[in-house]
Amino acid sequence: MPISSCIRFFVTAVCGVFMAGIGTSGLAQTEQVARVDGRFAMAGLNEVPDFQKHVSPLLGRVGCNGRACHGSFQGQGGLRLSLFGYDFDADHQALLAEGSGRIDLETADESLILTKPTDAEDHGGGERFKPDSWQYNLLKAWITNGAKNTSEPMQLVKLDVQPARLTFAEFSEQTNLKVTAVWADGTGEDVTPLCRFQSNDPSVVEVNPDGHVTSGGFGDSHIVVFYDNGVATVPVMRPFPKERMTASADNIGESNPIDRLVGDKLRAMNLQRSELADDVTFLRRVSLDIAGTLPTPGEVRAFLEDKSPEKRQRKIDELLETPAYVAWQTTFLCDITGNNSQELRDLNYGAELASQQWYDWIKRRVETNTSYDKIVEGIVLSKSRSSEESYYDYCSTMSEMVEKKSTEAFANRDVMPYYWMRRDNQDRDTRAIAFAQNFLGLQIQCAQCHKHPFDRWSQKDFEEFSRFFTGIAFEKGRPTSTEDRADMQKILEGLDVEGKRLDNKMQKMIADAARQGQVVPFPQVMITKPKIPNDARKPKPEKIKGKGSRGPLYFTDARLLGENRVSFKDVDDVREPLMAWVKAKENPFFARAYVNRIWARYFGVGIVNPIDDLNLANPASNEPLLDYLATQFVERGYDMKWLHREIANSRTYQTSWQPNESNSADRRNFSHAYPRRLPAELVVDAMVQASSNDSENEAFLEEISSRATALPGTVNGRAMRRDRNNGFALDAFGRSTRNNNCDCDRSNETSLIQTVYLQNDRDVHFWIGHPQSWVSQTAGVEIDKKVRTEMTNQLAAGRQQLDRMEKQREKLLASKREVPETLIDKIAQIKERIATVQKKLDGQSNLAAVADQTKLIEEAYLRTLSRFPTSSEIARCESFIAEAKSLRDGLAGVMWTLLNTKEFIVNH
Numbered sequence: 001m002p003i004s005s006c007i008r009f010f011v012t013a014v015c016g017v018f019m020a021g022i023g024t025s026g027l028a029q030t031e032q033v034a035r036v037d038g039r040f041a042m043a044g045l046n047e048v049p050d051f052q053k054h055v056s057p058l059l060g061r062v063g064c065n066g067r068a069c070h071g072s073f074q075g076q077g078g079l080r081l082s083l084f085g086y087d088f089d090a091d092h093q094a095l096l097a098e099g100s101g102r103i104d105l106e107t108a109d110e111s112l113i114l115t116k117p118t119d120a121e122d123h124g125g126g127e128r129f130k131p132d133s134w135q136y137n138l139l140k141a142w143i144t145n146g147a148k149n150t151s152e153p154m155q156l157v158k159l160d161v162q163p164a165r166l167t168f169a170e171f172s173e174q175t176n177l178k179v180t181a182v183w184a185d186g187t188g189e190d191v192t193p194l195c196r197f198q199s200n201d202p203s204v205v206e207v208n209p210d211g212h213v214t215s216g217g218f219g220d221s222h223i224v225v226f227y228d229n230g231v232a233t234v235p236v237m238r239p240f241p242k243e244r245m246t247a248s249a250d251n252i253g254e255s256n257p258i259d260r261l262v263g264d265k266l267r268a269m270n271l272q273r274s275e276l277a278d279d280v281t282f283l284r285r286v287s288l289d290i291a292g293t294l295p296t297p298g299e300v301r302a303f304l305e306d307k308s309p310e311k312r313q314r315k316i317d318e319l320l321e322t323p324a325y326v327a328w329q330t331t332f333l334c335d336i337t338g339n340n341s342q343e344l345r346d347l348n349y350g351a352e353l354a355s356q357q358w359y360d361w362i363k364r365r366v367e368t369n370t371s372y373d374k375i376v377e378g379i380v381l382s383k384s385r386s387s388e389e390s391y392y393d394y395c396s397t398m399s400e401m402v403e404k405k406s407t408e409a410f411a412n413r414d415v416m417p418y419y420w421m422r423r424d425n426q427d428r429d430t431r432a433i434a435f436a437q438n439f440l441g442l443q444i445q446c447a448q449c450h451k452h453p454f455d456r457w458s459q460k461d462f463e464e465f466s467r468f469f470t471g472i473a474f475e476k477g478r479p480t481s482t483e484d485r486a487d488m489q490k491i492l493e494g495l496d497v498e499g500k501r502l503d504n505k506m507q508k509m510i511a512d513a514a515r516q517g518q519v520v521p522f523p524q525v526m527i528t529k530p531k532i533p534n535d536a537r538k539p540k541p542e543k544i545k546g547k548g549s550r551g552p553l554y555f556t557d558a559r560l561l562g563e564n565r566v567s568f569k570d571v572d573d574v575r576e577p578l579m580a581w582v583k584a585k586e587n588p589f590f591a592r593a594y595v596n597r598i599w600a601r602y603f604g605v606g607i608v609n610p611i612d613d614l615n616l617a618n619p620a621s622n623e624p625l626l627d628y629l630a631t632q633f634v635e636r637g638y639d640m641k642w643l644h645r646e647i648a649n650s651r652t653y654q655t656s657w658q659p660n661e662s663n664s665a666d667r668r669n670f671s672h673a674y675p676r677r678l679p680a681e682l683v684v685d686a687m688v689q690a691s692s693n694d695s696e697n698e699a700f701l702e703e704i705s706s707r708a709t710a711l712p713g714t715v716n717g718r719a720m721r722r723d724r725n726n727g728f729a730l731d732a733f734g735r736s737t738r739n740n741n742c743d744c745d746r747s748n749e750t751s752l753i754q755t756v757y758l759q760n761d762r763d764v765h766f767w768i769g770h771p772q773s774w775v776s777q778t779a780g781v782e783i784d785k786k787v788r789t790e791m792t793n794q795l796a797a798g799r800q801q802l803d804r805m806e807k808q809r810e811k812l813l814a815s816k817r818e819v820p821e822t823l824i825d826k827i828a829q830i831k832e833r834i835a836t837v838q839k840k841l842d843g844q845s846n847l848a849a850v851a852d853q854t855k856l857i858e859e860a861y862l863r864t865l866s867r868f869p870t871s872s873e874i875a876r877c878e879s880f881i882a883e884a885k886s887l888r889d890g891l892a893g894v895m896w897t898l899l900n901t902k903e904f905i906v907n908h
Contacts, residue, residue, distance in 0.1 A: 033189035040137040049142040052088055052150040057194035062128040069125055086458050092149040108143040158182035159230035168215035168238040177211035179225055196226040205236040224617040229456050231616035239270040244662040258650040261625040265669050272662040274655045274672035282654055284866035288907050289602050290319040292328035292682050292709050294689050296698050297862035316648045320641050327704040330363040336438055340738040343422040346476045349402045349514045354418055359712035360407040361416040371638040373583045376439055380579050382415035384524035392487040395522045403517040417525040420472050431469035441593025441614040467558035468578040471528035488521045530568040591630040602647050604676035612743040621668040657908040675908040677748045680733035681708040684726050690863045691767040693777040732757050758900050768895050779888035791837050798834045853878055864898040
């Protein structure tokens with residue numbers, strides 16, 4: 001099959017061939033076979049069941065090859081089958097193993113495969129079918145006819161499900177599904193009794209093992225059908241009552257394609273879009289989502305005063321040009337690619353510098369809006385040095401970077417090889433798993449050991465795909481090539497460490513030498529060219545080399561996921577055809593995975609959830625919407641800013657979080673905004689920004705070096721703001737650990753420790769009240785009322801004492817007697833003390849008496865909640881400040897209270 005045809009096949013598979021939207025028009029010309037439960041209802045049928053088409057699916061249907069039974073790694077009762085039954089040869093051998101008794105070709109009825117499931121013999125799984133059932137007759141007919149294996153596995157071309165979609169009007173409506181398998185030879189068969197069925201939301205729809213469907217509550221979901229290697233989904237809807245919608249339900253604004261596609265689904269579900277979010281809600285939401293910052297009080301005032309109809313569009317464009325956008329987007333891409341300093345510990349010159357270089361390499365490309373595919377290409381096709389660069393020159397360049405702690409020069413390099421230097425990314429299987437999840441949104445790790453439970457991928461698919469990650473060598477010790485070893489020896493001689501082993505002690509010496517400006521040996525990523533074996537010396541499959549991170553690649557070819565085979569005959573780097581496939585316009589995963597992740601950043605939920613698990617059994621809640629965004633993203637040259645702009649300008653994104661009567665239960669169709677807790681980095685940044693003085697608050701969009709979003713790696717990172725360590729806060733609020741390949745490394749869940757942190761942690765109190773904070777700026781260094789009273793009393797007492805002593809001195813002078821030096825010194829001391837106390841009191845701006853507290857309260861609200869307070873909120877704050885010891889304490893209390901509100905910690 002040509003590559004274009006194969007790509008089209010799998011695009012269709014993802015978007016619907018294996019899904020429910022298939023009609024039966026193509027089946028009219030197909031030779032169709034009736035259901036097996038009818039054909040084998042009576043014993044003695046002459047038909048010989050097929051192992052692939054009938055026996056293996058039946059064993060799956062009754063649970064024999066499930067993970068809790070014979071499909072487990074240990075097997076059960078001496079029989080182990082492949083999980084979900086896709087390894088036909090292994091299963092056939094296991095069933096016919098000598099002495100197992102599972103298949104008795106002489107006396108079929110004595111076969112354990114018949115006596116145990118019918119519970120005629122002790123069976124841990126209990127009765128699975130009865131002796132006179134069609135299941136029994138089918139298996140017996142297969143045994144009677146020699147229990148043969150499938151000679152050559154057939155390709156399932158289409159899995160057609162009818163009805164293709166279901167819409168229910170009432171609770172507990174019922175219908176039946178019919179599933180037809182169409183094979184590559186043109187034959188078709190009703191395989192409904194051999195399928196497994198699953199409801200993705202039993203509260204909306206239930207389905208029994210026979211494909212009998214019963215409607216539930218209002219909402220939409222999917223029924224998933226499994227047969228052979230096919231996975232089909234049937235969209236199910238039970239629309240909400242129309243009477244919940246108002247007369248203005250159609251007036252929802254659909255000038256943006258996103259809004260039209262979302263609107264189509266809303267109308268089908270009788271859901272009315274919520275009102276447009278007001279200006280202050282929009283401004284806060286879009287500032288946090290695009291730039292990861294709160295709007296300044298000045299921005300809020302200016303935005304509210306602006307009456308231009310294009311002001312929201314202009315604000316989106318402004319935010320996309322800020323350094324804050326760059327920092328927040330870079331953090332996101334570092335999450336995806338796994339920039340974790342702990343995983344870079346094999347770099348002897350310092351993992352944290354490497355993590356910073358990784359961050360700055362991505363940051364440079366976000367700054368210039370480099371297309372997403374180019375960024376990924378610079379990571380995937382990376383190696384440490386060019387073919388023209390010697391190992392010595394490479395080490396010299398890297399050593400200079402370490403000495404100068406330079407990330408600028410590294411950011412200018414074309415490629416970023418640290419992705420392949422992660423400690424947990426050092427064999428071809430883990431690389432394949434990481435790559436699929438990082439860049440394709442696929443979780444294929446299940447297929448490493450058995451057929452994927454929810455997708456088409458088999459163990460063979462995984463093994464073939466993993467071949468593209470063999471030949472990537474991370475040389476962290478002595479180089480393998482003769483020339484490189486000679487260069488390394490030259491470097492070691494210059495360090496006076498000739499002949500010593502590269503042990504931990506030597507590694508420390510090398511790291512110290514690098515920091516002192518000496519040239520040291522550096523780890524490197526090297527690519528091994530495939531070595532195509534002659535047929536005469538081609539290794540047996542089970543002995544093929546290249547399983548680990550080293551060694552030549554002895555595969556002649558490999559198959560991409562859902563693609564035809566790629567020959568390695570004329571390929572220098574097996575990652576090149578991999579990347580070419582990734583970038584191909586027809587690739588069904590790459591663009592969809594990215595746009596789904598970005599959508600989730602704006603809405604809190606993806607069009608597909610979990611956002612990094614794009615499998616056939618986990619369809620999109622709005623397939624046309626996901627298809628539009630992915631297609632346009634590719635057509636626009638993988639322009640990341642286009643995608644952000646397209647989403648943020650939509651009416652769907654700008655909808656209020658407040659639900660109406662029709663959509664209060666909706667969490668799938670984006671009829672209203674979904675309030676979501678701020679990500680960890682934004683929690684820290686927002687607290688710092690809100691409590692900062694005016695100049696720092698206004699510079700937050702531009703000055704990003706002190707921001708948590710600018711942290712390179714995830715371990716031992718410091719926010720660089722007055723050298724305070726924000727690691728605990730970031731961990732408490734669930735920053736991405738970047739330890740695995742899962743988007744679940746980041747958590748936006750709430751917890752008790754977060755509440756305790758916001759209320760009691762010293763960092764929070766420091767940010768509110770440190771000398772350069774807004775509270776300190778506003779209230780000066782005002783002393784509290786009790787201390788002021790004490791100082792006033794001290795002044796009165798001092799003046800009385802000074803008056804007595806001066807009268808004593810005047811009396812001595814009047815009598816022409818000498819004034820003692822002690823008296824003169826005492827008078828001088830009292831005067832100095834009085835002047836000091838008076839100066840301190842005079843320096844206090846008694847803001848509690850003269851300040852406009854309403855304006856200060858408004859400023860506190862604008863800094864934290866990005867809105868003006870209500871009259872009742874102003875009254876409560878004024879009452880609180882009046883009872884405080886000082887204006888400073890009162891304002892600090894107001895700020896602390898606002899930082900602890902749900903409204904502050906949630907993006908709505």
